[in-house]
Amino acid sequence: MTLSRRHFLGATAAATSFTGLGLTPAFGQTKTIPDWHLGYANAPAQGFGPAPLRLVYGKAPKGLQGNLYRNGPAQFLYGQDDYIGHWFDGDGMVQRIAIGDGQAIHTGRFVDTNKRQVELAANKVMASGFGTAGHPDFAVMGPDDVNAANTSVMVVNGELLALWEAGSAIAMDAETLDTKGPKVWRDDLTAMPFLAHPKREPDGTVWNLAVAGPNVGVYKIGKDGVLRDFGLLNMGIASYVHDWAMTERHLIIMVQPWINEALRPPVVEGFEWRPEEGFKFLIVDKDDFSKQRWAQGPARAFFHTGAAWEEADGTIRIDAALYKEPVLGAGGGLEEIRGEWAGRDGSMVSDLTQIVIPVKGDARLVETGLDGEFPQVDPRLHGLPRRLTALVTGPSAKTPGSTSLSVHNWDSGQTDTFDFGDTLMVEEFLFVPKPGSTREEDSWLIGPVLNLKTRTTDICVFDAARVSDGPVCIWRADYAWPLGFHGTWA
Ligand SMILES: [Fe+2]
Incomplete structure (x- = not known):
């Protein structure tokens, strides 16, 4: 492998170092703020809590003990009318819901990134991002200068990390949520990107990717939090890789035909949809990265997989929320941020799909027709055969959110759904195994609803x-x- 770290980081730095015109919105007039805008409004700078939550329904399950950590954008507007250019570019705020002895305590803190410090001092949008052009006065020397640390969280060996995708993971105190700073897995990997969708084997080993252009770095991290290996792959084209998949034996890099063809900010404007390229899958042996094979299926776009597994004959099955074309591209979520959402775009329909990749030949798609997002699986079975996928379903006609939580059973083909109704907005729910159990049905699902x-x-x-x-x-x-x-x- 001849790819160097400098070469690798070059693509990311180039994508983030051009500066463009800042947003100059003509808003600020008095307008009616819809109720759902609560989900897209700035959080207080000092954060939340620690504050106890009230049990308002049911009984706290015995044995449910632990921390639900979540991450998401929580600053959208500076001053009176300076909005970020895309929902994906708000500063990350990590929420911790500590549950024990039937009590739940909430704490929320912004991740104190370089981007946030610069923008708070200027009281305006400065950093370029996924869909934000950035301010011409903001010089970008590397990906962590614009790191929003807003996409997910990971805990490994007790260390809490706020995850983005084009820069470092940011270490935080797991109790106070104080920011410690960018995580360095190995000195020569400083500022190397770290995707927001790491995959954890049931034994605690974590795998993750670093993606920059067509280059893909592979992290293998022990359950002790120590980097075991870092390798390099090449997927041929600069596909948008937000998530991926892993079986017991293989890593599967899912190369969607949404391809970066121009390095200019905002990043998303350089992506082109090339359905003629199809949907390619680079399948890599976890024990020997040089052992690779490719498969191909019909063109689809995606953000999220549930997980993958492998059958005895080597057939790989991956569940994912697939779209006929990319969604949330340029201007994604901007109407929501501004409280001006006019209704659901008909193209934003996903289909929970099982991608079946045989040992030889093309991949085929088993579509459920279930329009949902944020697929999740039992962590005890990540990479292994399983039946269940939980996901958020029921896109609302009245809000930009979703109303329902579903569990799809791949064996029976049945979907079990609870509909909260249009006055609630449902977020990602996670599997929490019940103590002493082994079956995936013996889990709780926990998540927030606005x-x-x-x-x-x-x-x-x-x-x-x-x-x-x-x-x-x-x-x-x-x-x-x-x-x-x-x-x-x-
Ligand atoms: Fe994601």
Whole structure:
């Protein structure tokens, strides 16, 4: 492999170092703010809590002990009218819901990044990003200068990391949520990108990717948090890689035909949809990265996979929320941020799909017709054969959010759904295995719901085996915090 770190980082730095015109919106007039805008409004600079949540429904499950950590953008507007250019570019705020002895305590803190410090001091949007052009006065020397640290979180060996995708993971105190700074896995990997979708084997080993242009770095991290290996791959084209998949034996780099063809900010404007390229899969042996094979299927766009597994004959199955074309491109989420959303775009329909990759020949798609996002699986079975995928479903006609939580069973083909209704906005739910159990049905599902009637964030717990029965319990904050993307249970 001849790719060097300098070559690798060059692509990212180039993508983020051009500066463009700042936003000059003509807004600021008095307007009616819709109730759902609560999910896209700036969080207070000092954060939230620690504050106890109130149990407002049901009984706290015995044995549910741990921390739900989540991350998402929480600053969208500077001054009166200086908005970021895309929902994906708001400063990350990490939420911690500490659950024990039937009590739940919420803490929320912004990740104190370089980007945030510069923008708070200037009181305006400065950094370029996924969909934000940035200010011409903001010089960018490397990816962490514009790192929003806003996409997900990971806990490894007790260390909490706020994840973005084009720069470093940012270490935080797991209790206070104080920011420590960029994580350096190895000196020669300083500022190397670290995707927001690491994959954890049941034994605790973590795999993740660094993506810059067509170059893909592979991290293998022990459950002790020590980097075991870092390798380099090449996927041939600069596909947008936000998520990927892993089986017990293989890494699967999913090369969608949404391709970066111009390095200029904002990043997303350099991407072109090339469906004629199809959807390619680079399958890499975890024990020997030089052992690779390719498969191809029909063109699809995607953000998220559930997970993958491999059958005895080597057939690989991956579940993912697939789209016929890319969504949330240029200007993505901008109407939501401004409180001006006019209704659902008909192209934003996903389909929970199982991608079946045989040992030889093309991949085929098994589509469920289930329009959902944020697919999640039982962490005990990540990379292994399983039945269940939980996901957020039921796109609302009245808000930019979703109303339902579903569990799809791949064996029976049945989907079990609970619909909260149009006055609630449902976020990602995570599997939490019940103590002493082994079956994936023996799990709770835990996640937040933004309640527009009470103007609160509610933490809901379901029994994974009976989602349509409704929540087992609900804890409610005295306030709401912005909608987030992803979380982890630790
Ligand atoms: Fe994601």
